[in-house]
Structure formats: C-alpha cells, structure tokens
Amino acid sequence: MAKIICNEKLSEDMFLITIEGDFPGEMGQFYMIRGWEDYPLLSRPLSIHEINDGSISFIYKVLGEGTLRLSKLQKDDNITLHGPYGNGFPKAEGRVALVGGGMGIAPLLYTAKKLHKTVDILDIYMGFRDEALLVDKYKQYADESYISIGSNITDQLDISKYDYILTCGPEPMIKRIVEMKEDNHTKIYVSMEKHMACGIGACLVCSCESKNGMTRVCKDGPVYLGEEIFYE
C-alpha cells in the first residue's frame, strides 16, 4: 500500500495521480492498480507516466467503475500497486519518434525522459480528440513536437525520417503507422492494450496470436515489433 500525494484533474475526464514511494520501472512498463479493497474485483493496468525520486505518477481517463473510483481518491488516501510489469520499450537509438494517440501519450513522457539524452533526435507526436493536454511537459524532452486535435496525428508523420518509432494508442492509429513502413530501416515498436487479470503472465486472458505464436500482452508485451501483430 502506498499514499497518494495528489490526484489532479487535467480535463473533463483525465486525471494525473502521483503516489509516494520509490517505485522501480522502465519506460513502457505498467502497474496493476487498485484504489479500493474488494470492489471492483480486478486491478486496472496503467502505464508508468513518470518516475521521480520518491514518487511515481500515472495519467488515466475515467471510463468505468475502476477509473471512476480512482478519480475520487484524495491526498493521503491509500492505494495498492503491483508491478512494474511488462517488457517496456526498447532502448532506441539514432533518430527516434514517439507517437501517442489519446491515453496512449501516457507512457511516452517517461520514455522521452529516459531517451532524450542518449538518442540523436527525439520527436514527439501527440494526437488528441478534443483538447491538447500536458504538451509543455512533453516539449521539454523533444527536439520537435507535433500535435493534432481531432484529426489523425499520423498525417504529420514521415516514418522514413526515423530509425525508431515507439507508439502507443488506439489500434487503428498503430495499424496505420505499421502500414506506412516500406523499407526496413525503421523499427516500429507498438504498445498493445488487452483486458487483463493477473498482469504477470499466469492466467492467459490477455493472450493473443502474433506472427511468432501465442503471446501474453502483459508479460511478453505490451511492446512488440509492429509487424509481429495481427491487427483487427
């Protein structure tokens, strides 16, 4: 159990929650979170948004019962975190673009923070439906940043400019990026979303078929090479 430092409303339905403690974690990993004892039953997976000395934070969108209950928590309330889980993004090199759509921007802040000093170029693309959020926080780590509101962020993306693309967001967005790929020099890594129960690779409810056979999104993923995945 850990204590909440703050739980800030960013927009109508988005929140930034910061929790006290020295939590480990790599970029693109996630935690299974519950801000309640018994109900709802399952914990909710949230990607690491940022880790600082003595705190970890997540951003989340209120969708159903679980995120609604999260949104009601206040400073000093207790919360339970299990993790970090998942493989996380690879240590990209050279020219790198991070592309996030909607809540898919969540893991990209920590990723940017980890990568911006070691890569040659770090560009950040962020697509929002209604309202741009947290843009300044991301800009500090970006060489260039691109924003779209209501349209496809992928329209602004020329993947041939990059050695690595790390992306997270709705499946149609991911799919568009993967389909842009023509030659082999750009490595596209995608972070996938599946409903989860255990989060650690034991229950197989998050399994899906990849080109290398069955894979557990929580343990073998959530990050995959874009071409490994069968999109829907």
Added chain:
Amino acid sequence: MAKIICNEKLSEDMFLITIEGDFPGEMGQFYMIRGWEDYPLLSRPLSIHEINDGSISFIYKVLGEGTLRLSKLQKDDNITLHGPYGNGFPKAEGRVALVGGGMGIAPLLYTAKKLHKTVDILDIYMGFRDEALLVDKYKQYADESYISIGSNITDQLDISKYDYILTCGPEPMIKRIVEMKEDNHTKIYVSMEKHMACGIGACLVCSCESKNGMTRVCKDGPVYLGEEIFYE
C-alpha cells in the same frame, strides 16, 4: 442523494455523521443508509440520532464493511438515505426513563429532545462498555442522568419509579429490564435489532415471532411493548 456536513470520530470506533437536508422522522425511527454505489450490496439501518433544521445526524459504530466505508466519508461527499422507516417510540407521558446500552443510546437523544418538554420527569440511563460518550449532549434534556461504564446500567434502574421505560440496546439488557417488571403500571417499550434488506416491510427477512404472531421489525417495529417479544 444528500451531502455530508461532517463525519466526526467520537472514539476509537464510533462516529457521528451529519447530513444536509430537511429530513422527516419520529423518535425511534430509522433510515436505510448507503454511502456507496454498488458495494456492499445492502443498505445499513441506522436510528435517527438527531434532527435539526436543515440536517439529520446518526451515530454509528464501525463493525464491518458498511460502517467502515461510512467512516471514510468526508464533508461534501454524497450519501443516500431512504426513510424514515419503522414505527418509533410512543408518545410517553408522566415519569419516563430512557435506557440505552452501547449503540442503543443512538435513538435516545432525539427521543429525549422530543419528550423532555411534555413529560413530568425524564431520566436517562446510559451504559457503556469502555468509555462514556456524548454525555453532556444527553444531560441537557434529562432531569437525572445515570451512567455506567463496564457494569450493567440496569443495576441502577428502579423501574417502579416510572410510568414509561423506553429502551434500546443489547438483547440481554432489554431482557433484564422486561424481567424487572412486577406490577402493571410501568409500560416498557423496547427497540429491537434484526438484519434487514428492504427496511419497509416487503421482504420478510427481519420477521420474528412475537406473542401476537409474526411481526416485521422494520415495519411493525422496531419498537415493541417489552412483553410482546420472545427473547433469545
């Protein structure tokens, strides 16, 4: 839905919760309360402790999941109340004693407030296990008040002094009082406790057998003439 004005800790496990609104209610009636949406499933019966202009209050002891959740609510949080339910205490006259044991003192404050101006004598007896609580609040309405901590409050009670005894508390205490009765001039009214579901007399889970046949504690009670009840 109503708003919480305050939810004050009175002792290790007792709380006083005050809720905004003009709620109706007679002495000895109760409300079905839930300070949550879905879980736990059932609402919790709590006796009216006090009604003032624009507010109602209850005192409760933290026992299980429901009262624990109640205890975590804060000012301005929402809470749902259905009621008032039950018959309540009768309009006693003459020399009256209110006898409460443990949480059984809860309904006696509002009862005292309602009765003290119209009866000849109003004495209040309060039995506590570890620690006396709220005593001054009760004293304002009492001619005499008697307190016991750790021993039987009934030891101090001479029922022949009274025309009416209104009592609420653990069944053994109630039973002792009812058994004190020798002549017929003292009317003893007891408030009973049963697990409830609907609270309004429809489901029959709170039924028990009385000397007048089956009775629904939530609707026909919770207050009965002491001699009507079969004690355990």
Added chain:
Amino acid sequence: MSNTKVNFGSVEFKNPVITASGTFGFGREYNEIFDISSLGGISTKGLTLNKRKGNKGMRVWETPSGMMNSVGLENPGVEDFINKEVPFLQDLNTNIIANIGGSTLDEYIEAVERISKEKVDMIELNISCPNVKEGGMAFGIKTDTARNIVREIRKVTNLPLIIKLSPNAEDIVAIAKACEEEGADGISLVNTFKGLAIDIDKRRPVFDNVYAGLSGPAIKPMALRMVNEVYKQVSIPIMGMGGIMNWKDAIEFMMAGSTCIQVGTANFINPKVSLEIVKGIENFMDRENIKSLEEIIGII
C-alpha cells in the same frame, strides 16, 4: 415517446418490468413510495394454501454482490390473500401475478384452484424455492417431477400459467421443454441459487436451515446464461431475472431472450429502481430508434 408494450403470450404488459416474488410483498409498502401502477406487473409474495410462519433463525446474510435469504415462504395463505390483498391489487392498473408455492402436489392444486376463481392476471407456479424443506424446490430439480406437477396444475386452471424454474435444476432446458409440452404459457427464471454461509467463530452454518437462496448481482451471469439456453429451445415466452439492478441489465436479459424481466433484490437497494428501469428502457428505445421491444428480444 417509445412504446414499451410487450405481449407475453396472450397477456399484454404495458412495459416489461415486473417486480419479483418475495421482494415486493403485495405491493402496499412500495405503493407508499411510488405509484406502482406504472409497472408492467407485480408478482406477489409466494403464497401457499395455508398460512406459514416461515423459517426460524437468521433470514438474511450478505455476500459479495449478493444476499442470501431464508424466509421460507412466510405468507398469510391463499384465503387471506384473496380477502385482504386482492381488492387492493385489483384497483391498481398493472398486471397481477399470483406466485404459488407448496409442499405437496395436493397443496399446490388446491391453492391454484382457489386462486383461479379470482381476478388475477396470471399464475406463477414456484417450483423452485430452496428455503422450504420437502417443498418448493424439490419439484423443480428433476424434469419428470416438474412435468408431473405442471400437467396436474394445467388441468385445474384456465389462468395464464407460468412456471418459475430453479437454477438448481438438473437440466433447466429439459424442464423448460417439459413445461411447454404440458401446456404452460410461459417460463420465469431464475429463482435463487442454493448457497451456504458459515459462521467460523460459532463453527456452524449461519442459517438454521443450513442452505439458503442467493440472489443479486452476483448471480447475473449465470441467470442470463440460463435464460438464453432456455430461449433457444422453447417457444413460449420467458420472464428473466436474477441480479437485474438497472436498465442495462434489463436490456441484457431481453437480448438473451426474455420478453418480460423481473426485478428482485434491486428493490431493496433503491425502492424506486423498477420505475427507473422502465424509464431507462424508454430512453434506450428512443436513442436506438427501437419501435417495439420485439426487435431486440433474443437478438444475440
């Protein structure tokens, strides 16, 4: 505004929302809280030929997202019901379903004969109460026993007859088919699931009767599945229930194959919930441009 009317066999319901037996008394208490004539129907507390006191000891126990009850068919008996409750119920503008239980075939028959002389809209034969020893549920476990009681009851009543099935039945689809074959006009399901709770400090069961009936949201997935299994195999209409807490749950039951739905435990959580479910269904129909609920019944 949308038309929520449904035909359950020959009986028209102004909307598909009915309050479930044993959770709504005879309507009087809830009628003090809202106008219960706005409901599609009311299923009465389970009636038996003679008055019953019900079970001793603890009668309710809360479980995760559920509750167990061991009321044991406490009721005033059919005669008292007819004298004291029917006049009140007949004045309401809603369908009245008399829920009938019993311990022996003869008791069932006599109770049904008696009630059939009255102006109630339907009989719901409860062969599924888990809370009475040697009674109720015993008839609802094995297909042959169920078939037999439906056959005999069908002979003595011309009222529309629905049979309330037990989720504890050995083969709920086979029982439903047997009911259909014996001339039942509809099926209602499910009654409560038989469960156990133990007081570990006292080292004994919570209920004097040991087992008791589980209801509420906990049972919804199973109840919904049973409704769908039965829907696929019988042609008479279904009243589905089990853990319906809101209009979304009600729509799920209709999509699984229920023509009407019944609301039980939810009444305890919010006494006006059945009314809110009617409203929710109306709004859903408007939003989705549904002209008649027939369009969605059994659609999955």
Added chain:
Amino acid sequence: MSNTKVNFGSVEFKNPVITASGTFGFGREYNEIFDISSLGGISTKGLTLNKRKGNKGMRVWETPSGMMNSVGLENPGVEDFINKEVPFLQDLNTNIIANIGGSTLDEYIEAVERISKEKVDMIELNISCPNVKEGGMAFGIKTDTARNIVREIRKVTNLPLIIKLSPNAEDIVAIAKACEEEGADGISLVNTFKGLAIDIDKRRPVFDNVYAGLSGPAIKPMALRMVNEVYKQVSIPIMGMGGIMNWKDAIEFMMAGSTCIQVGTANFINPKVSLEIVKGIENFMDRENIKSLEEIIGII
C-alpha cells in the same frame, strides 16, 4: 507454532493451501514474487495432450464481485510441459498437481499415461472446463459420462487421482459418488460456473464462445454449499475452491468439508494472497488452540 499439515488421502501437504489450475501458470511468474515452495501445492494450468491456442476474441470480463474467463485451455501440451516445466517444478519443495483436460476420452487417456511416467504428486482430472466446445465440461455434466471417464483413467495411472467437478453438473453429489466408486482418490470442486455477458451496444455476446466461466467471490456461497453436499456423501477427501479471497474463506471451506483448499482468482487481486492465507490459517489455529486441522474439517 501450529502444525498446518494435512493428509489428503496418501499425500501429505505441509499446509492445505494450493493454487488453482489456470490461475497460477506453472508457478514461474509467482515464484519471482514470493517463494512458492511455502505453499501446500500447485495445480498446473490445464494441460492437454497436444498444444492448444485457446479461444479467440475477448477472454476476460468483469462482473459484480466476479470475473468471467474464456481462455479455452491454451497450453503447451503435455510433452512440452514435461520437458520445460517439470524440471523447474520438481526442484520446488511443494506438491505438484498436474491438471489434465481434453476433448475425447482417448486424448485424456494418452495425456494421463504420459504424465504418469513423471514425478508429479497428483493428477487433477479436469472434466469441468466450460470453455472448450465438445470437450472438458461435457464429461462433467452427466453422472454416467463422468463415471466412465474416471473408470478408464483409473486403469492407466497409479498416481493419486483427483477429479475436478463442474458446478454445472446435473447432480454433483451423484457424480462425486461415482468418482469415489471408480477409485478416485479425491474430489476437487468447483470449476467455474457457466455464465453469459452481453454487449448491449453491439447486441451480441461479449465472448466469441458465447458462454464463459464465472469465478471469484460471487460464486463462493454456491461453491461452499456444493463442497458441503459432497462432503456429507463421500468418504474420499475434498479440495474445495470457488471465491476464496482470504483465510476466513479458507476456514469456511474447511469447516464445510474440504481437506485442502485452492485459491484461484484471488491470486490476480493480490499475488501473495496464498501465502497470506497460510499465515492466516496458522494464526487462527494458534488463537483457537487447534492442534490439527482435522479438528475443524467438516465440523459444521
């Protein structure tokens, strides 16, 4: 300190806490979180003769105090299990229970024959998986079918054999008795309850397979009742499960008649819960001055 040892037939368990099949993989993942050798035992993910990919579409859905799964026996097959997992498992200091599923009798037999050559401590025959069409559960519904498979399996293995029953069985007591008569060494119950969930916006079932298996606290009252019913009628020991979330639930199952208990869904909520249940049982024994768990098994 209290002695939590129990004898399950001829097999000794250092404590009665076992992790349930399909919720604990082959132990590797949880072993990174705590030393799983401190458990009484581990039941492996359900194994079939050949590798299986499991079901397509959504595999998990949350319900009130429960979850539905439609994994559909995704597993590497017995041979791969023997090569890759058994060596790891044998090095642990806990009992290993190989959970075996299948679609045909022959498939079951071959899988059991193969596994019986290995050093596992027990076989748990899963005749109750609701998530594989024409398989698993079909064997666990009717008593005669169950009897037949147990008879055939008993012929091909000398390992202690427990049969995992389905709560969807027509008559769970009759099936348990048949298992006993055919020489099973124990019974485990319950597997998941068959349920349905509907996406009302899409107007279709959430799961490709339509029905899926419900587990978690929602099912506890029913699971506990079934354990108790079986306990009263059979003499072979029982492993009870279904919604056990903490040590109190575990004690309830033991008082209802379980010699060992299995922890499933709870592992997802708190990965160390099985360890905490062992500790909770120890503390309970100390407080209540219980020398051996035999004192409370089936005490109600």
